[in-house]
Amino acid sequence: AQKVTQAQTEISVVEKEDVTLDCVYETRDTTYYLFWYKQPPSGELVFLIRRNSFDEQNEISGRYSWNFQKSTSSFNFTITASQVVDSAVYFCALSEAQGYSTLTFGKGTMLLVSP
Amino acid sequence: DGGITQSPKYLFRKEGQNVTLSCEQNLNHDAMYWYRQDPGQGLRLIYYSQIVNDFQKGDIAEGYSVSREKKESFPLTVTSAQKNPTAFYLCASRTSGGGNTIYFGEGSWLTVV
Numbered sequence: 623a624q625k626v627t628q629a630q631t632e633i634s635v636v637e638k639e640d641v642t643l644d645c646v647y648e649t650r651d652t653t654y655y656l657f658w659y660k661q662p663p664s665g666e667l668v669f670l671i672r673r674n675s676f677d678e679q680n681e682i683s684g685r686y687s688w689n690f691q692k693s694t695s696s697f698n699f700t701i702t703a704s705q706v707v708d709s710a711v712y713f714c715a716l717s718e719a720q721g722y723s724t725l726t727f728g729k730g731t732m733l734l735v736s737p
Numbered sequence: 738d739g740g741i742t743q744s745p746k747y748l749f750r751k752e753g754q755n756v757t758l759s760c761e762q763n764l765n766h767d768a769m770y771w772y773r774q775d776p777g778q779g780l781r782l783i784y785y786s787q788i789v790n791d792f793q794k795g796d797i798a799e800g801y802s803v804s805r806e807k808k809e810s811f812p813l814t815v816t817s818a819q820k821n822p823t824a825f826y827l828c829a830s831r832t833s834g835g836g837n838t839i840y841f842g843e844g845s846w847l848t849v850v
Contacts, residue, residue: 631777657838659841665843666841667827667841669839669840713780717839724770724785724795725782727781730779
């Protein structure tokens, strides 16, 4: 069975601080996909990134970066120079690689960025 | 605009009543999903459908029903058998092919009064 653990329930930072959201996953599959979604107060889940299990390169997109380490089954997300608009709940999710497989979500990390 | 439309955004229901949440997508996606979100619980899968006229139960299907008569529509009915229906409901869809991104609608808040 697949499982995603986001141990940090809530994180509070002050604007311009860097913050890392942790994600640890469990799966027996050799091929799988990992995702991060952002949920602002409006409720919609916004897709941020998808990474397949064969690609361990770190990725940077503006102030966002992702560190995928297969050896530790982790897919951590860092926001550099955080802004108030980054305040949201962030979800890590895991999917099998076959067909129309569903997503298994972690319980989310609420990030509060204060001015 | 292309996307996933859920309605209504907010819905109040009396105990013992069934209620249907609408989900429509114009992305030509094959698969559609319904998730339930409770505070501190993350998202849990209720039902999903890979093709028209076919659907499968997810982890928490009891007290819910769905239909998939058209590719673009996947309504969810919350029946009176659902013991704790107050929650935020999210509809999603994706194209075929393993690992393709699942995209979400804006969600529907259901409150039982």
